[in-house]
Amino acid sequence: MIPVDDSPIIRDGKSLILAYDHGLEHGPVDFTDVPERMDPETVFDIATHDAVSAFAVQKGLAEAYYPSYEDDVNLLVKMNGTSNLWMGEPDSPVNCSVDYAAEIGADAVGFTVYSGSNHEVEMFEEFRDVQEKAREYDLPVVMWSYPRGQGLKNDTSPNTIAYATRIAHEIGADIAKVKYPGSQDAMELAVKAAGATKVVMSGGSKTSDEEFLSTVNSAMNAGAKGLAVGRNVWQREEPAHILDALEELIFNGKSVEAALE
Amino acid sequence: MIPVDDSPIIRDGKSLILAYDHGLEHGPVDFTDVPERMDPETVFDIATHDAVSAFAVQKGLAEAYYPSYEDDVNLLVKMNGTSNLWMGEPDSPVNCSVDYAAEIGADAVGFTVYSGSNHEVEMFEEFRDVQEKAREYDLPVVMWSYPRGQGLKNDTSPNTIAYATRIAHEIGADIAKVKYPGSQDAMELAVKAAGATKVVMSGGSKTSDEEFLSTVNSAMNAGAKGLAVGRNVWQREEPAHILDALEELIFNGKSVEAALE
């Protein structure tokens, strides 16, 4: 574990990670309603908002655009990721080495682990290699901790999400990104299970401002240390508006109502 | 991402890649109507045409003939490739190391990725190794981005081809070679999805001069940066004729009719 609070991706102990790997994970359909956001430059621009403490992209986008944004964006290189074109037990190829991520300027690395998949053994071991190498570079490690696979029926049950944060803690993630488990109590359990690992809520698919902020608020009240959000920001017409609100809510401790003003 | 525009395989921001790996991928049947083209020397000769900015061959042909053509041909070593003798989910062995490609004079490397195949995970990871090593040598990386496998029904639908170009961009290809998705609009979508990655159209099986050039023209109008073509050049009796036309169309911006004159 590294003193992650000293990392640029953390501000006052909290983090707002803007994620933009949907082009790989979901394909062009995620841009149907916001075609201009298919251009990574538009979302790099959004990531310059003060509220965003880290911007998570795959290697290819980092290589192409980060050099123009290195003063204004903290780069979180997402190390693995897959298309949704194939079928089978969840797995995710490692698309970037830590050495290369460091070379292109990463401030942190991200890694998806599908615990419960028949590929869990392999993914844990890939995570080990990434985590230990990241330690050499003092790069915080964010785990997308997503239980998924033939053995799991309801992947957002309280115990499953608490198991997800605990796994992240046990095998050495600094930050665990998990889905909202449905209630503030369940999120509290997940935060406790996480021990010294910080928990950030996964933003999920797009909802209304109020609904989204309420959930974030509930997660923060439960002890989460922030948010990793993609579609709920960049699929919006005015991303700055929701980012302003998130900044008030997450970093300045305002209520949902006050944040939305 | 490297400044691919400075590479010899790019001319005025565009590229015409002549591909000649069909002996491996398809076997001798591709030469039935043009038996003399089975001799690689005849196609290396074609590749000396000014319109050709890169010549894509497997390692064995590069080793044997490139030393005699190194002043007149830009070498793109195709790194993986397979016979069509076996059955099963699409996959492609890596037949050449980047170190060796560089040693024999490669100006760029090419790599096929069958997204959607059950072997996608493995192929992405092989691509990663090739891509990062190629960066060390400043060699542009061209991805033959071909979604294929049990999960895919129509592999040239607009969304599939746009997904193909996006994958190439996300995981770090400089140039994405994709099939023509059937319309100029669909090609525009694919070009937008590609972000900073250049898109070149895949030539496909042999058609008439008019039909072929019209498709190329449509792709160029959609924002494609060139063409990767094999059979539509070297299966023709007079390859120089179609290459003359392609040069006018791609590099000099002429219309199909003017180019064909």
Next chain:
Amino acid sequence: MIPVDDSPIIRDGKSLILAYDHGLEHGPVDFTDVPERMDPETVFDIATHDAVSAFAVQKGLAEAYYPSYEDDVNLLVKMNGTSNLWMGEPDSPVNCSVDYAAEIGADAVGFTVYSGSNHEVEMFEEFRDVQEKAREYDLPVVMWSYPRGQGLKNDTSPNTIAYATRIAHEIGADIAKVKYPGSQDAMELAVKAAGATKVVMSGGSKTSDEEFLSTVNSAMNAGAKGLAVGRNVWQREEPAHILDALEELIFNGKSVEAALE
């Protein structure tokens, strides 16, 4: 084999290993009745008890808390471990390298081997790598020797447990952690089969003080050199109480009754 008696995890030839990897192996359910023990700090505190000669945790917990406890706790890094979310033949990912375990201060390493699993071949080979590398650091190797898999019906039969200790000896473990095989005679067989490898009894799920200590006593009488215990300590309201008793029983040779006073 290293002179394990000189290791800090051994005291007078015996060892009491406190294990706390249940958050990974079993998930949050193991903390339902003792929610405060979900916080690793509370169990690190327990591990400072004099009776505890080694504290077994996964890498993540070691990284986060061991720096504050290095004067009071002997660290045994558990090298592999898996969630129970997936199904299939028993296997366990290697979550930590020996180099890294040594770097974070390990006094010993632990490794689970599921002999009898279809993954036995792979697990033996992973054990080999860990064992030989641990030798370079003079770190004792503790094998969680748990026959399990499609070929095994009763995994605590006398012959199975004796086979388990023998396997640990044959492939080079310093200490074998095995389940209690049901009787003192069976434990004697297991101890004899272990040759020069020390046998420690696995604590198992929580039972009453008397029942638990009686079993430990029987194992010690059979020649076991100690205990590796988790839930029977940290799931108790007063862990110090049972640790006091275990210290008397294991290290001071007292009877169950005397130890419980």
Next chain:
Amino acid sequence: MIPVDDSPIIRDGKSLILAYDHGLEHGPVDFTDVPERMDPETVFDIATHDAVSAFAVQKGLAEAYYPSYEDDVNLLVKMNGTSNLWMGEPDSPVNCSVDYAAEIGADAVGFTVYSGSNHEVEMFEEFRDVQEKAREYDLPVVMWSYPRGQGLKNDTSPNTIAYATRIAHEIGADIAKVKYPGSQDAMELAVKAAGATKVVMSGGSKTSDEEFLSTVNSAMNAGAKGLAVGRNVWQREEPAHILDALEELIFNGKSVEAALE
């Protein structure tokens, strides 16, 4: 591609490879009629005949006998090879490293590739490693190019054998050893498909002198550069007799009748 004509295994641009790996590939049954030839020394003696430009054996035989024959025999170490005791898709373990082959004095290396097998991908990649390492030692690479596996019905059809020679050329073999495709025309196709790679005919099972030499003659007329023969030499009572004839036919250009005199 290396200047294979300068290699000791080539004489006037041609090669006669005596192969003796049948003990591994077929087992003792191949020696039933010539039991004395089970002793490798007897076949090393045969290999000293002037007509033999290379002697192909597995590592074990090379280690044991080649030191006594290094002045009189050119050593071709066969790198992979398997028993016929198991069933399943064709595959072949790599039994020798190139470094070790070079250390024990190899003048060339041989490698079997079963294109069309479900293991084609793996075999191509093993071939890559061997080929590139052999380049470092300037050792010619001979591919036993044998399409075989579930996807192939007739493995000596003209197109299959031409595909076999082409594969050898595409992925970098200096010499392709293929089965005779049934006619001189088909062999011509295979030779053309091979490009700069030399083609040698595989000797196959034992036939009469006339039949065997006629086939060799037909292959030579078709442009083959020699022969790789085993049983048709060392299963004969007087191997020197057929080697005399082969020398006349292959190296001195005599007719079958003249060669047999």
Next chain:
Amino acid sequence: MIPVDDSPIIRDGKSLILAYDHGLEHGPVDFTDVPERMDPETVFDIATHDAVSAFAVQKGLAEAYYPSYEDDVNLLVKMNGTSNLWMGEPDSPVNCSVDYAAEIGADAVGFTVYSGSNHEVEMFEEFRDVQEKAREYDLPVVMWSYPRGQGLKNDTSPNTIAYATRIAHEIGADIAKVKYPGSQDAMELAVKAAGATKVVMSGGSKTSDEEFLSTVNSAMNAGAKGLAVGRNVWQREEPAHILDALEELIFNGKSVEAALE
């Protein structure tokens, strides 16, 4: 091939290997009738008998006891080995590296190959790595050559055992340990098939003195160079008695009757 006759495990060109890896391969049942022999020290003592030219044990036993016996015992480290708790095609994990075997004082290494198993390809390649590394240390390589798996019905037929010795020779073993193929003639075939590789008979399960010595005698008459024996020695009440007889028979050329006196 190394000059194995100069190795300490060979005496006058012959070898008597005492094998004691049954604790791993068979488990505690092999000690049921001789419980004291479960203690490796008792069998190390037996191995100090002059007749024993090498003592074959797994790494764990070598580490623990060999330091006390290094003046009186020649150590043969058995490199692979498995429990019999699992089911499936024969395979055997590699439990020791050659570097480590050398470090702990090995005079030779042993390796099981199950030709005919679906894992033959993998086992041959593991054997290759062990064999080539052993060459660096000048350690003789003994192959336990045991055809076994779905493709084999009778694994001690004359042709199968001759194939087993030939495989050992072809891929580079110095000594092949095979089962007795049922007759002196069949053993002669196996010895001939072995070429320069020495053949030693595998002792098998315990039989009477006369029956056992007669079989050994027949093997020696057939050209075998010794014996690898386990249970027929250490399952006996007086191992020294049978070792005295074996010494007379194997090294001093006495008849069965004379040896038994």
